[in-house]
Each structure stands twice: as structure tokens, then as C-alpha cells.
Amino acid sequence: MTRDDVRNAVIGILTDIAPDEDFDALKDEEKLRDQFDLDSMDFLDIVMELRKRYNIEVPEADYEQLVTMTSCIDYLQPLLKNQQMAS
Amino acid sequence: MKYDAIILGAGLSGLAAGIRLACFDKKVCIVEKHVEIGGLNSFYQMKDRWFDVGLHAMTNYSPKGVRSSPLGKLLKQLRFKHEDFQLCQQKESEISFPGVSLRFSNDFELFRQEISEKFPNQIDGFDQLTQRIRDHDDLSLKSGFLSSRSVLAEYLTEPKLAEMLFCPLMFYGNPQADDMDFTQFTIMFKAIFLEGFAKPLGGMRHILKLMVDKYKSYGGELRLGRAVKSLNLSSEEVNSVTLSKGEELQAETVISSIGYAETMRLCAPEKFPEDSLQDGEISFVESQYVLNVQPSEIGYDKSIVFFNTKDEFSYRKPKEMVDLASGIVCCANNFDYPKEQEGLIRFTFLANPDLWFGLSRTEYKEAKSYWQKKTLEAVVGFLPDFRDSVVFLDTFTPKTIKKFTGHANGAVYGSPVKIRDGKTPVKNLFICGTDQGFLGIIGATLSGVTVANIYGLKASY
Numbered sequence: 414m415t416r417d418d419v420r421n422a423v424i425g426i427l428t429d430i431a432p433d434e435d436f437d438a439l440k441d442e443e444k445l446r447d448q449f450d451l452d453s454m455d456f457l458d459i460v461m462e463l464r465k466r467y468n469i470e471v472p473e474a475d476y477e478q479l480v481t482m483t484s485c486i487d488y489l490q491p492l493l494k495n496q497q498m499a500s
Numbered sequence: 501m502k503y504d505a506i507i508l509g510a511g512l513s514g515l516a517a518g519i520r521l522a523c524f525d526k527k528v529c530i531v532e533k534h535v536e537i538g539g540l541n542s543f544y545q546m547k548d549r550w551f552d553v554g555l556h557a558m559t560n561y562s563p564k565g566v567r568s569s570p571l572g573k574l575l576k577q578l579r580f581k582h583e584d585f586q587l588c589q590q591k592e593s594e595i596s597f598p599g600v601s602l603r604f605s606n607d608f609e610l611f612r613q614e615i616s617e618k619f620p621n622q623i624d625g626f627d628q629l630t631q632r633i634r635d636h637d638d639l640s641l642k643s644g645f646l647s648s649r650s651v652l653a654e655y656l657t658e659p660k661l662a663e664m665l666f667c668p669l670m671f672y673g674n675p676q677a678d679d680m681d682f683t684q685f686t687i688m689f690k691a692i693f694l695e696g697f698a699k700p701l702g703g704m705r706h707i708l709k710l711m712v713d714k715y716k717s718y719g720g721e722l723r724l725g726r727a728v729k730s731l732n733l734s735s736e737e738v739n740s741v742t743l744s745k746g747e748e749l750q751a752e753t754v755i756s757s758i759g760y761a762e763t764m765r766l767c768a769p770e771k772f773p774e775d776s777l778q779d780g781e782i783s784f785v786e787s788q789y790v791l792n793v794q795p796s797e798i799g800y801d802k803s804i805v806f807f808n809t810k811d812e813f814s815y816r817k818p819k820e821m822v823d824l825a826s827g828i829v830c831c832a833n834n835f836d837y838p839k840e841q842e843g844l845i846r847f848t849f850l851a852n853p854d855l856w857f858g859l860s861r862t863e864y865k866e867a868k869s870y871w872q873k874k875t876l877e878a879v880v881g882f883l884p885d886f887r888d889s890v891v892f893l894d895t896f897t898p899k900t901i902k903k904f905t906g907h908a909n910g911a912v913y914g915s916p917v918k919i920r921d922g923k924t925p926v927k928n929l930f931i932c933g934t935d936q937g938f939l940g941i942i943g944a945t946l947s948g949v950t951v952a953n954i955y956g957l958k959a960s961y
């Protein structure tokens with residue numbers, strides 16, 4: 414996966430978790446929590462969906478890496494580089 | 501084969517926990533003693549009519565799009581849409597005490613207005629109390645008791661107003677006699693006054709079916725009509741559970757919704773001392789009356805009325821079999837249903853479980869019809885007399901609740917001691933639902949979600 418693929422993968426997960434939010438306007442450098450109505454249960458779901466769809470483990474200590482879209486991509490791309498997008 | 505998790509009980513909390521775990525590919529089995537799902541909030545059929553066991557109304561109503569409320573949280577966590585639940589909001593409810601009543605609805609302003617009219621010198625204190633409640637973190641998993649009576653006394657100088665606030669909040673979610681833990685008070689205040697009531701079209705049967713279908717669609721297993729007989733421990737862990745027909749299932753983690761004391765009593769060979777296990781004793785009798793008229797046609801238009809006929813409100817195990825001094829009247833028709841439903845009024849009174857359990861079969865039958873009459877008389881004292889319109893009637897008692905849900909004493913809200921963090925002395929055994937402490941339909945469901953998240957999902961790293 415390229416950085417763009419990883420971004421799309423994260424957007425795909427966010428859209429499933431929060432179907433009422435509009436992620437087109439997402440600003441990559443700003444905290445996800447400040448832009449959308451997400452709580453700790455949602456962040457758990459992001460992690461669980463990453464595991465379910467791409468078989469990667471994000472330990473609790475690393476949750477803080479998921480704070481902005483850019484930090485998500487920085488953290489996830491090395492883990493996902495050998496994978497294809499899930500449909 | 502070993503399950504990732506076995507869940508005791510297919511009530512709302514057990515099903516919710518099951519959905520969360522199965523959704524993320526855990527191998528889960530829910531074991532339910534009864535042949536039907538739902539537990540304290542199930543449904544049954546009698547003479548071609550479907551009845552809800554526990555449902556007066558769902559508390560915690562919040563509109564579509566709100567994600568941070570308890571209802572919003574559980575919808576998103578269980579991947580339901582708001583419209584899936586088909587919620588119909590209440591019209592108007594009331595707290596009725598001698599000489600004064602307070603109306604409330606899903607618009608908090610009505611309640612505030614009522615208080616400022618009937619207790620003009622209390623409204624500032626009430627506003628401050630409301631602010632304190634809004635700021636209180638009631639989803640915290642820390643335990644500890646703070647007396648609501650003492651907190652309320654800081655804000656309200658009129659004891660009657662405090663009693664009037666306690667009446668619905670205790671009836672709908674207090675496992676304890678006389679006083680109430682302040683966190684529990686906050687949960688119930690938000691659930692009833694700041695959020696409000698709604699009923700699902702199709703009753704609990706509709707909600708439970710949605711949940712069980714979702715659970716099964718994720719591959720979750722359900723064993724109905726099988727009680728867990730023992731939780732088999734070795735070196736402080738539970739390794740397997742034995743079912744009523746002798747079958748033994750292995751599990752990494754066990755989550756139980758059957759009550760804390762009820763769960764610990766199943767542990768073997770190690771025994772937990774009885775004095776560490778405290779049963780609840782708040783239970784109810786409830787009657788449902790089917791009418792051949794709409795209650796509004798005979799002049800009754802309230803959704804739910806919490807009434808008390810004495811100056812003081814007493815919330816404890818009564819000395820007599822039933823306490824007629826206070827209770828709840830719920831009229832299913834006075835909710836915003838899209839179409840007319842058959843007339844249905846139900847009322848609920850505090851009951852003394854010991855006295856009900858002590859009866860022989862014939863005595864029990866007699867007592868049931870005696871108290872049926874008495875409660876009806878008490879209610880038609882302030883409701884339009886609907887006795888000529890009754891076409892069907894059913895009553896249940898603490899004995900019925902115990903029989904169908906296994907909760908000791910038929911205690912609807914479980915033990916007065918809650919295990920907020922869900923932990924037990926056994927490393928991989930956790931409590932959800934009633935005795936974890938989030939009560940009611942929405943509370944129990946959120947409890948299942950929370951406990952599954954912490955001990956079933958996060959623990960897998």
C-alpha cells in the first residue's frame with residue numbers, strides 16, 4: 414500500500430464507524446477528535462477494524478499514534494506496505 | 501476446542517457483549533438458562549397476545565445523530581442505525597405526590613418550569629444540582645459510595661422536592677433501600693429527566709431480535725435452555741464451564757451477566773464466603789391490563805406516572821407483601837406510535853420477596869389474586885375507572901422474576917454492591933449487566949459493550 418492507499422483504508426474504516434460524518438473535509442494535520450465526534454470507543458473500533466481487515470495489531474500504548482491522519486499514515490504505512498487494499 | 505469467551509446469560513448485556521466480541525472474530529458462546537432470550541426484559545405470549553416482561557419504557561432517549569449519549573454510544577458500537585430501534589417518544593409523564601405534581605417530558609425545560617412554579621424558592625438550587633449532575637462522570641468504572649441524600653441536601657432545602665426527584669429515579673434504577681449512590685442518581689437523572697422515555701414499536705421482541713440476529717450474523721453461538729451449573733476453577737482461573745446437561749465447554753475468558761453473588765456461587769471447587777456475597781432485595785409486583793378502549797378515550801393521557809400517596813416516599817422492602825403507598829403506572833398507548841395499539845395499562849409496586857417465596861402453591865395463587873384486587877383499587881383511586889374495559893390481565897411477582905431470570909430474591913436491580921470495573925477475584929472471570937451497575941435496558945446494553953471492550957477485545961494484545 415502507498416501512503417494514499419493507507420489514507421483511503423483509514424477513511425474506509427472511519428466511514429463505517431461514523432456513517433453520519435463527512436470525511437471529505439478531513440484535514441490531515443489536525444486531530445481527528447477535534448474534527449469529528451469520536452470518543453475512545455471509536456478509537457478502539459479503528460484499531461479492531463485494522464486488525465480484522467489487515468491483520469495488524471496496534472498495542473494500546475501506540476493508540477496515540479492515531480491522533481491525526483498524517484500520524485496514522487506514518488505509523489501504519491510501514492506495517493501495511495506489503496498489503497493490498499481490502500475491498 | 502476452546503472458546504475465546506463464554507457469556508452467561510442472553511439478556512441485554514450478554515447479547516451486547518456477544519455482538520462486540522463476535523464482530524471482531526472472537527469465538528463466542530452465550531449460554532442461557534431460559535428457553536427464550538431477554539432475561540429481565542424479555543417477552544412472552546399469552547392467549548395470542550405478546551407481552552413485554554419488563555418494558556415500561558426505554559430511558560435515555562436521544563435523537564438521531566447524537567453519538568455521545570448512552571443510546572448513541574450503544575447504537576454505534578453495535579452497528580445499528582437509530583431508526584432500527586423504531587423508537588416512539590413519550591407524550592408527557594408525571595410525578596404525583598399528595599397536593600403537588602410535577603409534569604415532565606423529553607424536553608427538560610418543561611420539568612424545570614414545573615419546579616420553578618411549584619417550588620419557586622428551590623429553582624436556583626435545582627439548577628446548580630443539574631449542573632453538578634451534567635458535570636459528573638457517571639461512566640467512570642471506579643467504585644465508591646456517595647450518599648445522594650446528603651448531596652441533595654446541599655442544594656435543596658425543601659425535602660418534598662428531593663423525595664419527588666428520588667421517586668422515579670429509585671423506581672427505575674436503585675438496587676438499594678432508602679438512599680442511592682450519587683453516581684447511580686446521576687445516571688438515572690440524565691436517563692429520565694435530561695434524556696427521556698421512548699418505546700420501541702414492536703416492543704422488546706423487536707429489539708432483542710435485532711440483537712440476536714446481529715450476533716448470529718457475526719458467527720456467535722447461542723445455547724438456549726442450558727444453565728451453567730459450575731464454573732470450574734484451577735489456580736485462580738476459570739478453565740471451563742459445565743452446563744445443565746453435563747456438557748463441558750472450555751474458555752479463555754468468561755463474562756457473566758447473571759449477578760455477582762449468583763456467579764461466584766457457581767465457582768468450584770473453590771468457594772467464596774457467603775458473607776462476601778450480598779443479594780439485593782428490591783423487587784416488584786406488576787400487573788398488565790389489556791383494555792378494549794384507548795386510555796385517552798376514558799380521559800387518561802399520561803405516559804408514565806410515578807405516584808406516592810404519603811408525605812414521605814419509602815423505597816425499601818415493604819413489611820407487607822406489597823407496598824400500596826407508591827408505585828408506577830405506565831400506559832403504553834400514550835407514546836407517539838404511528839398507529840393505534842390495543843389499550844394497555846401496567847402498574848408496578850414494591851414487593852417483599854421473602855413473603856412471596858414463603859407461600860405454598862395454593863397460598864401463592866390466592867395472594868396473587870388478592871393483591872391484584874388491592875393494587876387495582878389503589879390505582880383507580882386516581883386514574884379514571886377502567887375496570888369495565890378490561891379484556892385480559894396478567895400479574896407477576898418476585899417469584900416469577902426469580903424463576904425466569906435466576907436473580908436472587910427476584911431483585912430486579914441486583915445487589916446493592918456494584919462491581920463497576922467488572923472484575924472478580926477470579927482472573928479471567930468478569931461481571932457485566934445488572935451487577936456491574938449500569939441498569940435498565942440502555943444501561944445493561946452499554947455495560948455489555950463496555951466489559952467486552954475492556955476484557956474481551958483490548959485484552960487480546
Ligand SMILES: Cc1cc2nc3c(=O)[nH]c(=O)nc-3n(C[C@H](O)[C@H](O)[C@H](O)COP(=O)(O)OP(=O)(O)OC[C@H]3O[C@@H](n4cnc5c(N)ncnc54)[C@H](O)[C@@H]3O)c2cc1C
Pocket residue numbers: 508509510511512513514531532533534537538539540541553554555556557558559726727728729757758784786901904905906907912932933934935939940941942944
Ligand atoms: C418488571 C421489570 C420492569 C422493568 N422496567 C424497565 C423499564 O421500563 N425500562 C428499563 O430500561 N429497564 C427496565 N427494567 C430493567 C431491565 O430489564 C434490566 O435492567 C435489564 O434487562 C438487565 O439486563 P441484564 O443483561 O443485566 O440481566 P438479565 O436480563 O437478568 O440477564 C441475565 C440472564 O442470565 C440468565 N441466567 C441466569 N442464571 C443462569 C445460569 N446459571 N446459566 C445460564 N444463564 C443464566 C437469565 O435467565 C437471564 O436471561 C425492568 C425490569 C423488570 C424486571
